[in-house]
Amino acid sequence: MDSEVQSPRVEWTVVPSDIGPLLLAATGQGLVSVAFHAGAAVREREPARLGTRLGAEPVESAAGRLAEPIRQLAAYFEGRLTAFDLPLDWSLTTGFNRQVLRELASGVPYGTVVGYGELAERVGQPGAAQAVGAAMGANPLPVVVPCHRVVESDGGLGGFGGGLETKRRLLALEGVLPQPLF
Known part of the structure; x- marks a missing residue:
């Protein structure tokens, strides 16, 4: 059986940006969350909050699911990207x-x-x-x-x-x- 089905994960990382550090999180469906002002307090609470809301284990990782969102956000802030082309996980909104x-x-x-x-x-x-x-x-x-x-x-x-x-x-x-x- 697929390990994603057995043990869903939320991958997260913090990246610098022109508007301050952003905490990004993704599931197997796509990018699920972007959090502003990702200082120590946000880094401490947000992964666990996401894990609880999504029923998934939060794992810190800047690779895998987050590599493309990181690349596209960097290009956006550099003025080279005007439209994001990312799979999005809409499960935090209804x-x-x-x-x-x-x-x-x-x-x-x-x-x-x-x-x-x-x-x-x-x-x-x-x-x-x-x-x-x-x-x-x-x-x-x-x-x-x-x-x-x-x-x-x-x-x-x-x-x-x-x-x-x-x-x-x-x-x-x-x-x-x-x-x-x-």
Whole structure:
């Protein structure tokens, strides 16, 4: 019998990025989580939390399942990649949130933004802008599933789980906002 079936694993590692260290995790299905600000506290709690939520053993590894996500994220931050082509494991999200995140991943390309209300309309739920905001806050795959591209209809940045400075930096990288002065 396949060892993945007998003993599912979550492989994880921490990688540096232009927005600080990111903790990446993958299952046999694909990339399952990207966590911002992966300092000691995040490194301590996140693998175990993922293991519990996914019913899988967390194993630290920068090879195997994570090699391609690491490569693509590095290329993205270097400005050489504008669309991720990775298998994604959507098991940490369900229902409306999953529907919104899938629309975001496929329908809001690099260098563009969408309003919370417009994204709600795209998934057939006009008037659900606040629920879209909640879905963005629960996004287990930020950067790859680009919740930083969702903004307020009046041009405001809106919220962001990684912090507004991180959102500004990602939008500046994609040419949506001017680069910060320093």
